[in-house]
Amino acid sequence: MNRRSLLRATAVATAVMLSLTACITSSDDGDEPETESSGGGDASGAPAEITGDLEVVSFYPEGSPDFERLSGLAEAFEAQHDGVDVTLTFGGGQDVPQIEARWRADDPPDVNYGFLDVTLPDGGPWVAAGDTMNLQPAMEQPLEGYDGTWEEAILPGVRPLISVGDDIYGAPESVTTLQFFYNEAIFDELGIEVPETFDDLIAAADTIKAAGIAPFTVTGTFLPYMQVYWDYLALRHFGLDGLQQAIAGEAELASLPGAQEAAADLEALVADGNFLDGFRGVDFTSAQMSFFQGDAAMILMGSWLIGEMAAAIPADFQTGTFAFPTVDGGSGDQDGLFGGTNAQVVAAKGQNPDAAEAWLQFIADPANQTAYVESTGGISAYTGIPAPEGFEDVTAMLEEGAAFAPSYMGVLALSQEVQTAYQQPIAQLFFGEIDGATMLTQMSEGLQAAAG
Amino acid sequence: MPRTRPNLLERQRRRLVVPFLLPALLLYALFMLYPAFTTFYVALTEWNGVSAPEWVGVDNFTRLTDDSLFSSTITNTIVFTVLGALVLFPGAMFFGYVTQRLPLGRLYRFLILAPVALSVTTAALLWKFLADPNFGAVQKVLRAVGLDSLASVELLGRPNTAMLMVVLATVWHGIGLWMMFFAAAAERVPAELKEAATLDGASSFQVFRHVVWPLMWEVTRTLLILWMIQGLQTFAFIIAMTNGGPLRATEVIGTYLYKVAFASSEFGYAAAIAVVLFAAILVLTLLSQRLTRRESEQY
Numbered sequence: 086m087n088r089r090s091l092l093r094a095t096a097v098a099t100a101v102m103l104s105l106t107a108c109i110t111s112s113d114d115g116d117e118p119e120t121e122s123s124g125g126g127d128a129s130g131a132p133a134e135i136t137g138d139l140e141v142v143s144f145y146p147e148g149s150p151d152f153e154r155l156s157g158l159a160e161a162f163e164a165q166h167d168g169v170d171v172t173l174t175f176g177g178g179q180d181v182p183q184i185e186a187r188w189r190a191d192d193p194p195d196v197n198y199g200f201l202d203v204t205l206p207d208g209g210p211w212v213a214a215g216d217t218m219n220l221q222p223a224m225e226q227p228l229e230g231y232d233g234t235w236e237e238a239i240l241p242g243v244r245p246l247i248s249v250g251d252d253i254y255g256a257p258e259s260v261t262t263l264q265f266f267y268n269e270a271i272f273d274e275l276g277i278e279v280p281e282t283f284d285d286l287i288a289a290a291d292t293i294k295a296a297g298i299a300p301f302t303v304t305g306t307f308l309p310y311m312q313v314y315w316d317y318l319a320l321r322h323f324g325l326d327g328l329q330q331a332i333a334g335e336a337e338l339a340s341l342p343g344a345q346e347a348a349a350d351l352e353a354l355v356a357d358g359n360f361l362d363g364f365r366g367v368d369f370t371s372a373q374m375s376f377f378q379g380d381a382a383m384i385l386m387g388s389w390l391i392g393e394m395a396a397a398i399p400a401d402f403q404t405g406t407f408a409f410p411t412v413d414g415g416s417g418d419q420d421g422l423f424g425g426t427n428a429q430v431v432a433a434k435g436q437n438p439d440a441a442e443a444w445l446q447f448i449a450d451p452a453n454q455t456a457y458v459e460s461t462g463g464i465s466a467y468t469g470i471p472a473p474e475g476f477e478d479v480t481a482m483l484e485e486g487a488a489f490a491p492s493y494m495g496v497l498a499l500s501q502e503v504q505t506a507y508q509q510p511i512a513q514l515f516f517g518e519i520d521g522a523t524m525l526t527q528m529s530e531g532l533q534a535a536a537g
Numbered sequence: 538m539p540r541t542r543p544n545l546l547e548r549q550r551r552r553l554v555v556p557f558l559l560p561a562l563l564l565y566a567l568f569m570l571y572p573a574f575t576t577f578y579v580a581l582t583e584w585n586g587v588s589a590p591e592w593v594g595v596d597n598f599t600r601l602t603d604d605s606l607f608s609s610t611i612t613n614t615i616v617f618t619v620l621g622a623l624v625l626f627p628g629a630m631f632f633g634y635v636t637q638r639l640p641l642g643r644l645y646r647f648l649i650l651a652p653v654a655l656s657v658t659t660a661a662l663l664w665k666f667l668a669d670p671n672f673g674a675v676q677k678v679l680r681a682v683g684l685d686s687l688a689s690v691e692l693l694g695r696p697n698t699a700m701l702m703v704v705l706a707t708v709w710h711g712i713g714l715w716m717m718f719f720a721a722a723a724e725r726v727p728a729e730l731k732e733a734a735t736l737d738g739a740s741s742f743q744v745f746r747h748v749v750w751p752l753m754w755e756v757t758r759t760l761l762i763l764w765m766i767q768g769l770q771t772f773a774f775i776i777a778m779t780n781g782g783p784l785r786a787t788e789v790i791g792t793y794l795y796k797v798a799f800a801s802s803e804f805g806y807a808a809a810i811a812v813v814l815f816a817a818i819l820v821l822t823l824l825s826q827r828l829t830r831r832e833s834e835q836y
Contacts, residue, residue: 179776181799182798182799185586185799188587189586189587210585210586210587210588210802211587213587213588214587214588216587305691305694305782305783306693306694306779306780306782306783307780308782361671362670362689363670363671363676363689363691363694364670364691364694365670365691365694365695365783366668366669366670366691366692366693366694366695366783367669367670367671367691367694368665368669371669371671371672374671374672375671380671497800498800498801498802499801500801500803501606501793501796501797501800501801502604502606504800504801505606505785509784509785512782512783512784513784516694516783516784518784
């Protein structure tokens, strides 16, 4: 190649790279998203004429009962707002990164899940960057179907789960809690009362086991569901604050008063075949199936269980629920409940934020909330909506303003080091590889090391 | 010998090539070079995927040296690659050679190739349900034939069997393609050579070992390198079947990288892992090429 050709090739290559760089770096410099609402609806709550496309993320894959329910809601919304075309986009499970990639590319769906982390003072990176829309102005306006404002319509105990400081960034679609589900027929047949204390729970497990039935089922392939047992025992024995400090590496877990007792209780619970044979190798669907087929009498699971498994639950199956039992002598929270809310947020850079806001209000409509509770057995986050059977206490608790402890202690969003330090020893105890004391030591040392 | 300057016609011909290559080069630069260079840049930053990346130099690479989780993923990745090669290559070679000699060879090849048409996720979930201790077919069959003790083993729930199951599923899914490569290589071996060996009294195995195999070496070598690259990048079967468990026994570099990036939002650190993986693949590929080089058999 002569010098002239070399120069020419270099110039072409440089031009190409500069063009590419320009294409890719110019996307977020002052490009305002186009809003398709023609009526200029704003956060002041003034009625807006909503038109245009609206993209809503669905947690549920196409073909699932929940997706069908959401499709029905989308059609009803379109009928109510002539000129709006709703598209549902699956964004659950492994598809979450795809939705996040669209947010980064300034092409987010209008209505989303996630993108709000109320455990962080700034609400997480998306809120801090202004990408998640602040709904507070709209929340201060009256909401149709309720007495008072949108904010007042939300159960007091749910509000902290969607708030950053004094502002609300998400609208709750539903409430989720973690508690025991039990097979009423097995309990009745064996004359077992609903356990109120941890000793009751162990006694019930012994009775069930003697009858040739596994007391509990759990998945061994998804660690958070084993973790919940420890979370509850820690909550009861020494409380949320201590556990949060230990996870943050600010306190030594093993030296917290009550930690040894919590570990001993977990060891007692997982010992002697209390869990269904083979639980180490089953995923959560299989674990849930074995509960509804009567192979195990109890499962510690989220309130979404009934809705999620509706198609597989035998018609004559009677499900009961009870809160994780209290522990004798525990200095922690004996009534605390792990839970959260499925909050929907509006992308500030979405194409149609007005329609998105209208969608959130539509979901909150008392008729839609009641239909949701009746069809899925889920719990509503709004006032005046009857609780599903077995969850009356939860709703009452949230009405009184009591707060949830965060599901899975929020570790799923933390670094891999912290997740491993916290979850692996629990799994090892469940798998019979270590005892409770060793689990506690490993967790304690691992969390300290992860915190540097 | 001194290079001679191309004549005018040759130079014009070369210029003519440029506009035809340009669209492909542009696409290559956009979708290959730009992401690759960006990955190198991101690896030198701390970035949560939302706010502006913060330059940290080689900190992410230093952190990798102290990361015991990363070390264990390297071990697991090597175990997957070696175990996979040990199952895949003899199997693919066997099927490729044997189906060539059987009367219904094409039909058998079609049947062995069929799983390739399934998506990876479908194949992985299929195996996951087959191995389910409560409802899976594997356990039911084992119980039906009286092997109750084996049936009680949670194949995907134990560290010592989970990796083997993932390898089996991966090999089952892809072996058809590798079999076709070997079959094509075996078909290229002249029939006279095999006949001559047979006439000299060589058994079928000896014909394969001393005649067919040496002539297939170049293909085998290339396929070994391809498998090594595939093995080091393995991701989909593991994320769908075990998600890296139990007890991280199947956590490989690909799944760890994914979790660091998309679960923990540490994109800078994940990019550093990607750079190391890229370098490892490059070095190992060059090394393998050098170590497996033999003088080609001519025929």
